[in-house]
Amino acid sequence: MERSYGVGAASPRVVAAAQEALAGNRRGWRALLPFAGPAFVASVAYMDPGNFATNIAGGAAFGYRLLWVVVLANLMAMLFQGLSAKLGIATGKNLAELSRDATPRPVALGMWAVSEVGAMATDLAEFLGAIVALNLLFHVPMLAGALVTGVVTYAMLALHRYGFRTMEALIGSLVGVIAVCYVVETLLSRPRWDAVLYHSVVPWIGGPSSLFLAVGIVGATVMPHAIYLHSALTQDRIVPRDRGQLAAIVKFSYVDVVVALTIAGVVNLAMMYMSAAVFHATGHAGVADIATAYRTLMPLLGNLAAVVFLIALLASGISSSAVGTMAGQVIMQSFVGFTVPLWVRRVVTMLPAIAVVALGLNVTQTLVVSQVILSFVLPVPVVALVVLTAREKTMGPMVNARWVTALAATAGAAILALNVLLIWTALPR
Numbered sequence: 282m283e284r285s286y287g288v289g290a291a292s293p294r295v296v297a298a299a300q301e302a303l304a305g306n307r308r309g310w311r312a313l314l315p316f317a318g319p320a321f322v323a324s325v326a327y328m329d330p331g332n333f334a335t336n337i338a339g340g341a342a343f344g345y346r347l348l349w350v351v352v353l354a355n356l357m358a359m360l361f362q363g364l365s366a367k368l369g370i371a372t373g374k375n376l377a378e379l380s381r382d383a384t385p386r387p388v389a390l391g392m393w394a395v396s397e398v399g400a401m402a403t404d405l406a407e408f409l410g411a412i413v414a415l416n417l418l419f420h421v422p423m424l425a426g427a428l429v430t431g432v433v434t435y436a437m438l439a440l441h442r443y444g445f446r447t448m449e450a451l452i453g454s455l456v457g458v459i460a461v462c463y464v465v466e467t468l469l470s471r472p473r474w475d476a477v478l479y480h481s482v483v484p485w486i487g488g489p490s491s492l493f494l495a496v497g498i499v500g501a502t503v504m505p506h507a508i509y510l511h512s513a514l515t516q517d518r519i520v521p522r523d524r525g526q527l528a529a530i531v532k533f534s535y536v537d538v539v540v541a542l543t544i545a546g547v548v549n550l551a552m553m554y555m556s557a558a559v560f561h562a563t564g565h566a567g568v569a570d571i572a573t574a575y576r577t578l579m580p581l582l583g584n585l586a587a588v589v590f591l592i593a594l595l596a597s598g599i600s601s602s603a604v605g606t607m608a609g610q611v612i613m614q615s616f617v618g619f620t621v622p623l624w625v626r627r628v629v630t631m632l633p634a635i636a637v638v639a640l641g642l643n644v645t646q647t648l649v650v651s652q653v654i655l656s657f658v659l660p661v662p663v664v665a666l667v668v669l670t671a672r673e674k675t676m677g678p679m680v681n682a683r684w685v686t687a688l689a690a691t692a693g694a695a696i697l698a699l700n701v702l703l704i705w706t707a708l709p710r
Contacts, residue, residue, distance in 0.1 A: 330410020340556025411598025
């Protein structure tokens with residue numbers, strides 16, 4: 282079956298550079314460079330507008346106390362994205378394809394349906410973030426902003442015809458913009474570093490409202506569609522010629538994951554500690570809305586902080602929306618064997634965001650709810666990933682060590698436990 286994910290074709294120049302690195306003719310960062318990229322594309326999902334919503338709300342309401350959730354979720358993300366990359370490299374197939382092949386058709390269709398819900402929730406959050414940023418930064422009306430965002434993201438997706446490296450370079454540049462913006466925000470907000478360090482490692486759960494946000498943070502950080510997409514980005518990017526090359530490519534992919542998701546993790550921490558330092562510490566604990574956060578930043582830190590905040594949000598919304606559309610294509614084609622043109626999926630996935638804007642719903646609350654939905658969808662790809670990477674028949678020499686499988690299973694169980702706890706706290710007494 283011909284794949285048409287919008288990922289792009291392999292660049293002969295990159296493949297040649299990769300073979301030089303595998304032969305030992307390139308060393309240091311030059312050896313890593315041909316293999317870098319897939320994790321940076323996937324990492325955009327970990328800095329999308331849903332993260333802005335949950336981290337700002339968490340920092341404003343509870344100060345630094347939920348930073349440990351961000352750290353834990355990011356470590357889980359590294360584990361799952363590393364396994365997803367390895368799965369694609371070792372098998373030449375992506376997670377959705379292997380899930381379809383390993384399960385009865387009704388189960389595969391059920392997995393597809395649940396995963397599509399997750400993809401739509403993801404795209405809703407990403408699209409709304411870009412719309413809000415355009416509205417606040419350039420005063421573009423919300424509905425017009427939806428059309429602008431749709432056109433821009435489709436133009437980005439059209440670049441895949443020039444090869445995957447072009448898309449990776451563009452997405453990586455936008456990741457850089459987001460990171461630089463939060464370096465500026467950190468300098469301006471001057472967080473309490475003792476509190477940042479303490480609450481990054483000491484767990485705290487207060488009550489139902491903080492638990493709701495904690496689950497939302499996990500949903501916003503460990504993204505279902507990113508787990509599916511990462512395996513598709515690596516499945517035939519650099520094809521190993523023998524077992525030695527296979528092991529080497531997997532190691533390079535791990536470095537790619539660690540670097541990209543460390544940047545994403547630091548950005549997520551910065552989102553929350555900036556909110557804690559600026560809003561919670563000044564008595565603005567009720568700031569739970571992106572627009573309110575922007576307007577509150579201006580008198581507290583000045584116009585520069587507010588504008589930088591919106592630039593980061595815009596870069597996040599546009600880049601993550603493009604990546605989300607690619608992931609949706611992977612999920613549909615791989616599970617059910619057919620796909621639609623990228624522009625059709627782009628138009629269809631715009632509709633929920635347009636409905637939210639047209640109905641006048643609270644955008645940030647919608648973003649937070651979408652992230653909680655993602656947390657409930659997450660066990661589907663996580664369980665499939667853990668099971669498949671533990672099967673020697675599937676993975677061959679790259680099968681997980683037992684301790685890796687145990688660690689991944691524990692992380693998946695923790696996510697399920699958070700979901701169950703959230704349901705229990707929501708039940709009427």
